[in-house]
Amino acid sequence: MEGSKSIGRISSGIEGLDLKLDGGYPEGRSILITGGTGTGKSIFGIHFLYSACRNGKKCVLIATEEIPEDIIKQSEILGLGLSRYYESGQLVIEKAFQSRSEKVQTSKYGFTPEGLEIELPSLADFIPSSTEVVVIDNIGVFTLRLSIQDFRDQFDALNFVLSSMEGCTAMFIMDETACKMAKNIAEYSVTGSLRLSVNENPYTGNTERYLTIPKMRRTNLKLESIRFEITLEGIRLF
Numbered sequence: 001m002e003g004s005k006s007i008g009r010i011s012s013g014i015e016g017l018d019l020k021l022d023g024g025y026p027e028g029r030s031i032l033i034t035g036g037t038g039t040g041k042s043i044f045g046i047h048f049l050y051s052a053c054r055n056g057k058k059c060v061l062i063a064t065e066e067i068p069e070d071i072i073k074q075s076e077i078l079g080l081g082l083s084r085y086y087e088s089g090q091l092v093i094e095k096a097f098q099s100r101s102e103k104v105q106t107s108k109y110g111f112t113p114e115g116l117e118i119e120l121p122s123l124a125d126f127i128p129s130s131t132e133v134v135v136i137d138n139i140g141v142f143t144l145r146l147s148i149q150d151f152r153d154q155f156d157a158l159n160f161v162l163s164s165m166e167g168c169t170a171m172f173i174m175d176e177t178a179c180k181m182a183k184n185i186a187e188y189s190v191t192g193s194l195r196l197s198v199n200e201n202p203y204t205g206n207t208e209r210y211l212t213i214p215k216m217r218r219t220n221l222k223l224e225s226i227r228f229e230i231t232l233e234g235i236r237l238f
């Protein structure tokens, strides 16, 4: 997939992060964001979508854990308002969670695991070919029942489909539990990976937010732990 000519960059929507990444995420490729609950994964997604929308890009968010109203509300609180893009249709939010829940409710025998099985590559059906930015938050809900081999096959297939969509940059958000169960295999298939965590500073006893970037192809990276905070203006790197 990686050609030899230099690659464009697409803003992460976070100024300090763009500086560390030679201008942003590699355009037209895929990025993985992992971390435990409350580490800020969805907010990284909101920053990315907000920046892309402001730059006139057609965006799709496949949301598996939150309803669109809550995502929009969160974006407005952080000064990264997505509502006007959602209303104009420039940002489409696919409620993958809702359709999964409805499948369970409407199933004749109540809960059937088969009814919940969505093959990862079929997520591409939600994404029109003109899409320039797609965020899938959280891909972990589709993977817990898969063997590692099936996960790798399906994730690579989804990645392949998205990478063959000219100019489409993908962000996969995956919770730490699902990521570990799949032995961090998702990190191999993507162009870049960001890991988020909340750690206690042993010197001060304060709980702090950290970001590490184990991988970003074509980018001169320092392997450092970057501290960040979430403020009323969104994410700010120290």
Ligand SMILES: Nc1ncnc2c1ncn2[C@@H]1O[C@H](COP(=O)(O)OP(=O)(O)O)[C@@H](O)[C@H]1O
Binding pocket: 035, 036, 037, 038, 039, 040, 041, 042, 043, 044, 077, 078, 230, 231, 232
């Ligand atoms: N306005 C804010 N100011 C400070 N922290 C915030 C604000 N909004 C959200 N947060 C923090 O962000 C966390 C949620 O981030 P989120 O991206 O939804 O996490 P994840 O998707 O990783 O579970 C909250 O638990 C809270 O600590």
Ligand SMILES: [Mg+2]
Binding pocket: 041, 042, 043, 065, 137
């Ligand atoms: Mg989230």
